[in-house]
Amino acid sequence: GAVVSQHPSRVICKSGTSVKIECRSLDFQATTMFWYRQFPKQSLMLMATSNEGSKATYEQGVEKDKFLINHASLTLSTLTVTSAHPEDSSFYICSARDRDRYGSNEKLLFGSGTQLSVL
Amino acid sequence: AQSVTQLDSQVPVFEEAPVELRCNYSSSVSVYLFWYVQYPNQGLQLLLKYLSGSTLVKGINGFEAEFNKSQTSFHLRKPSVHISDTAEYFCAVKNTGFQKLVFGTGTRLLVSP
Numbered sequence: 001g002a003v004v005s006q007h008p009s010r011v012i013c014k015s016g017t018s019v020k021i022e023c024r025s026l027d028f029q030a031t032t033m034f035w036y037r038q039f040p041k042q043s044l045m046l047m048a049t050s051n052e053g054s055k056a057t058y059e060q061g062v063e064k065d066k067f068l069i070n071h072a073s074l075t076l077s078t079l080t081v082t083s084a085h086p087e088d089s090s091f092y093i094c095s096a097r098d099r100d101r102y103g104s105n106e107k108l109l110f111g112s113g114t115q116l117s118v119l
Numbered sequence: 120a121q122s123v124t125q126l127d128s129q130v131p132v133f134e135e136a137p138v139e140l141r142c143n144y145s146s147s148v149s150v151y152l153f154w155y156v157q158y159p160n161q162g163l164q165l166l167l168k169y170l171s172g173s174t175l176v177k178g179i180n181g182f183e184a185e186f187n188k189s190q191t192s193f194h195l196r197k198p199s200v201h202i203s204d205t206a207e208y209f210c211a212v213k214n215t216g217f218q219k220l221v222f223g224t225g226t227r228l229l230v231s232p
Contacts, residue, residue: 110162
């Protein structure tokens with residue numbers, strides 16, 4: 001069935017390095033993918049919306065040069081945290097919208113998340 | 120803009136007892152409403168959604184929610200909870216015309232034996 005595969009599930013890196021997180025839609029094509037950030041015991045905050053083949057739209061306060069999003073195909077979107085610092089440590093979750101289901105039939109699936117720890 | 124309020128940050132309950140998780144929203148336009156469950160270190164799983172029609176919506180794992188337009192609420196209920204229902208529950212709202220989901224702050228359901 002249709003699922004969203006997100007990798008890695010956990011990553012630990014040194015301060016100053018870059019980390020790439022992948023989000024793949026399996027058994028469906030996703031024209032739109034969303035990237036969220038979740039702090040402990042808090043809600044999901046939308047970081048950006050990416051549409052296949054175009055630049056991502058970032059939410060207010062999110063640094064686009066810090067969080068690079070690429071959505072090069074209908075099944076893959078990546079989030080790269082550049083020059084990561086301890087304050088970037090967080091749980092990152094992607095979600096993907098099925099291209100063939102829209103309006104009231106819309107289907108939005110979530111990845112299992114990536115726990116990023118920057119030392 | 121839409122917003123979601125989940126007043127209870129944590130709800131402790133005994134196994135087999137009923138539970139209600141509260142959700143209120145605000146919006147000036149028509150919305151879709153959702154409840155998601157999140158288990159530790161995992162993504163979100165859709166429990167149920169209200170799009171239109173019957174105000175009582177049934178979801179997976181025995182959960183149901185009722186849309187109340189006059190009270191702008193969408194409370195989640197289960198008549199008898201299990202230990203395995205222990206998780207974080209998020210209410211979310213989406214403008215019918217836009218893509219963005221707005222989440223509440225979540226309610227942690229703690230089921231004890």
